[in-house]
Amino acid sequence: MNFFSPEENCPQTTEWLAFTGNVIDPLSEKRTDDAVQTALDDDRTRLLLIGEGKVCIRTDGVEPNALFKARDALALGMDLSEAILLGNGPDGPVLAVPMRPAEVPVANGIEVIELRSTYTNGLLKAEVVGALAQGAALLSWNNTHRFCGRCGGENNMRAGGYRRVCLSCGADHFPRTDPVAIMLAVKDDRCLMGRSARFAPGMYSCLAGFIEPGETIEAAVRRETFEESGIRIGTVRYIASQPWPFPFSLMIGCIAEAITDEIDPDTTELEDCRWFSRAEVRQMLDGTHPEGLRAATKGAIARHLIALWAEAE
Numbered sequence: 001m002n003f004f005s006p007e008e009n010c011p012q013t014t015e016w017l018a019f020t021g022n023v024i025d026p027l028s029e030k031r032t033d034d035a036v037q038t039a040l041d042d043d044r045t046r047l048l049l050i051g052e053g054k055v056c057i058r059t060d061g062v063e064p065n066a067l068f069k070a071r072d073a074l075a076l077g078m079d080l081s082e083a084i085l086l087g088n089g090p091d092g093p094v095l096a097v098p099m100r101p102a103e104v105p106v107a108n109g110i111e112v113i114e115l116r117s118t119y120t121n122g123l124l125k126a127e128v129v130g131a132l133a134q135g136a137a138l139l140s141w142n143n144t145h146r147f148c149g150r151c152g153g154e155n156n157m158r159a160g161g162y163r164r165v166c167l168s169c170g171a172d173h174f175p176r177t178d179p180v181a182i183m184l185a186v187k188d189d190r191c192l193m194g195r196s197a198r199f200a201p202g203m204y205s206c207l208a209g210f211i212e213p214g215e216t217i218e219a220a221v222r223r224e225t226f227e228e229s230g231i232r233i234g235t236v237r238y239i240a241s242q243p244w245p246f247p248f249s250l251m252i253g254c255i256a257e258a259i260t261d262e263i264d265p266d267t268t269e270l271e272d273c274r275w276f277s278r279a280e281v282r283q284m285l286d287g288t289h290p291e292g293l294r295a296a297t298k299g300a301i302a303r304h305l306i307a308l309w310a311e312a313e
C-alpha cells in the first residue's frame with residue numbers, strides 16, 4: 001500500500017483502539033442547568049466514579065462493571081454535588097462523579113483500578129472505556145477551571161458540566177481538548193521509532209507532540225519529527241484519532257513520508273531513536289523479536305499506526 005497516494009483508501013481501524021467506543025449522546029445543545037439533578041431523579045441513570053487517574057469498578061457481578069446506581073455510589077461515600085452529565089447512553093443517562101480513591105471502601109467486590117489499565121486489561125466493554133474517556137476529561141476540566149481565566153472570579157458549573165460561568169464577570173468557559181500529533185515516519189521499507197526513558201524496557205513507539213497555536217496538523221507532524229529526530233517530512237497522511245483522557249487530549253494519528261535518512265536525536269526527550277525494517281517491526285508486534293524489543297501497547301493509536309504500516313505491503 002502507498003499511504004501517500006490520494007487514490008489509496010487507508011483503513012482507519014484495523015484493531016482495537018482504546019477510548020474510541022463511546023456511544024453516549026452528549027446532548028450538548030439541549031442541556032438545562034438542572035440536567036444533573038434531573039438525571040439523578042431517573043432510576044435508569046448510572047454513574048462512573050473517576051478521580052486521580054483511577055476508576056472504581058465492581059467485580060461481584062457476572063462481569064466487571066464501572067456503572068453504579070446512585071444509591072450504591074452514595075453508599076460508597078461519593079459526593080454527588082459535583083457530578084457531571086455525560087449524556088444519554090443506550091440504557092439511560094450517564095453521570096461522572098469525582099472520586100477520591102483513598103476514601104473508597106475497597107471490599108466486597110469493589111475495586112479501584114488505574115484508568116490507564118482499562119485499555120489493556122480487557123475488563124470493561126469498549127463503550128464503557130469510551131465513556132470513561134469522556135468522563136475523566138470532563139471531570140479534569142471542571143476541576144481545573146474553578147476560577148475565571150479572565151478576572152480570577154469564581155466559576156460555577158452550568159449545563160451539567162459542559163460549561164462554567166464566572167460569577168464576577170459573566171464570562172462563559174467551555175471544555176477544552178488538547179490536540180496531539182502522533183506520527184509514524186516511514187521511508188522505503190523502514191519506519192522511525194523512538195523510546196523515552198520512562199517507557200517499559202525494550203518498548204519503542206511513534207514520535208508525538210502537542211500541536212502548537214497557529215499550527216496545522218501536518219506542520220506539527222513535520223516540526224515534532226524534525227525536533228525529536230532530525231528527520232525531514234514530506235507528505236503527511238491522516239489515519240485515525242483517539243481520545244486520550246490524560247487529562248483531556250486528542251491523539252491525531254498520521255503516517256508521514258520521511259524525505260531524509262540521517263537521524264539526529266533530541267537526547268533530552270529520547271533515549272534512543274532509529275530506523276526499523278518492516279520485518280523487524282513485525283517481530284516486535286508479535287513478540288518474537290530476538291532482542292525482546294516491542295512496539296507500543298495494544299489499544300494505543302501508536303500501535304495501530306505501526307501495525308497498519310507493518311502489515312501493508
Ligand SMILES: [Zn+2]
Binds near residue numbers: 149151152166169171
Ligand atoms: Zn470572570
